[in-house]
Amino acid sequence: MNRTADVTSGKGERPVVPGPSSGRNVPADWVSSRPRAERARRVADALRQQITTGGFVDGVLPDEHSLGRQFGASRNAVREALGLLRQEGLIARRRGVGTTVVMPKYGHGLDRLAGLAEALTGYGTVINEVRVAEIVPELPAAIAERLQVPATAGGVHLERVRWLDGLPLSLDTTYLTADVGAGVLAGDLAGRDVFTLLEETTGCRLGRADVVVHAVTADPDTAALLGIGVGAAVFALERLTHLSDGRPVDTESIRIRADRMALRATMHRGQPAVSD
Template sequence: MPTRRSVAPPAVFPDSPVPLYAQIKDTLRAGILDGRYPPHSRMPSESELQAMFDVSRITIRQALGDLQKEGLIFKVHGKGSFVSQPRAFQNVTSLQGFAEAMSEGGHDILNRVLSFDIVPAADEVAARLGLAPGSPVAEIHRVRLLNRAPVSYEISFLPEHFARPLARADLVTRDIFLILENDCAVPLGRADLAIDAIAAPVEIAQSLDVKKGAPLLRIERLTHGADGMPVDFEYLYFRGDTFQYRLRIDRERPASKAR
């Protein structure tokens, strides 16, 4: 189990307008985020934190409760509180491949290629790619590994004419997006996404090292070239405990009515 580094004696300010529990929460959060309390290390006990901050146990429990709500710590009955493994995240307001986005955060990305086949397109796949039902398409199954741990299972469908350059490309280390742009000279334009939650089927659960029926984040993504033509339809299955999608939205102000 990881051990925490020594932490300087913290200070709280009773006269501050910020409640004591919030000051303690912020101090502990800073220690988690800067690595003084590494992932899976045990946090100081309630009594240790009481002595450390010279406050009541109720105040300590409020601070720990808020950290738990934020997902920064988790509790094990009879053993105390432990630091959670931080989740990687991808911003969905820009069109990026998984490795492209994760590499910006300093993460190590590898892919486990499970299969690469030419198959007749099912009705939904054909409709999304603008093909006749049964048209041949490349179907690629990959497990994406984030820092050597499985984080997503991806099933990609592409028109058959992309099969040869994809088969020659390094699918172990490269995103399909980059292969399309650099090897196939297809500039990408936009993607349509649909997001929901499902229970993990057996095959995907085994590949992601989770139990059958565990909750997964499922994303259907249809990517279009800059000319508007669909080029890549995917089912992406993410472990909810290791990854999250983030986006920022602005409130649209209603147009002012003429007087």
């Protein structure tokens, strides 16, 4: 399907935009008649970005009228945008008080390999609710393959809900190879990151981790454990961590509340671009 071949702006000509479904080119000043849902989305995006960067003094948003003026949007579109952000858990609206930021999102950097407690140093103390901490005599086949050991080598299985100042932030399921797992299992799993326990008990530094980030909606079990609604957006991370000698020792499945955390990265252009 190629829905776009006819909508390119001609070089040097007046830029044009396609109508929402007509496929015909219409002038750019058609902008002002775009449907409300579209305006609501754009206003919500702009406000989310301002919330993320702490752009509202005292965490109070301007009233609907001011927001409408600022974004050139109708009051209904503004109301719809605020409804989206409330649904995301970012803002609260109360009569007489107005619209306030519930709390800024915590940032978890993707630039450097760090555990949650490390990443949140300065924000508060991470405490872990240890739900599973066990030796497993046989690893699930997919886990064994990922850790490059035979399933029969066994390993250590951990599951922890991670709390920051009374707020459940993430649910981490971890499998460790048997050799490094034993030391971690004897460590302070309630108070420490697995990463620091791994480095302390092995005497080896961690090397690299391969991370895949998914966004999913919360299943009933995740929702109950993290104190969010079924269907709320959560990050689901798969992370495979290696010791500095390259050996994979730690594979995790991590669910993170997306209403309370954002992932941050600094990307560099690096290599010359391949032409597209």
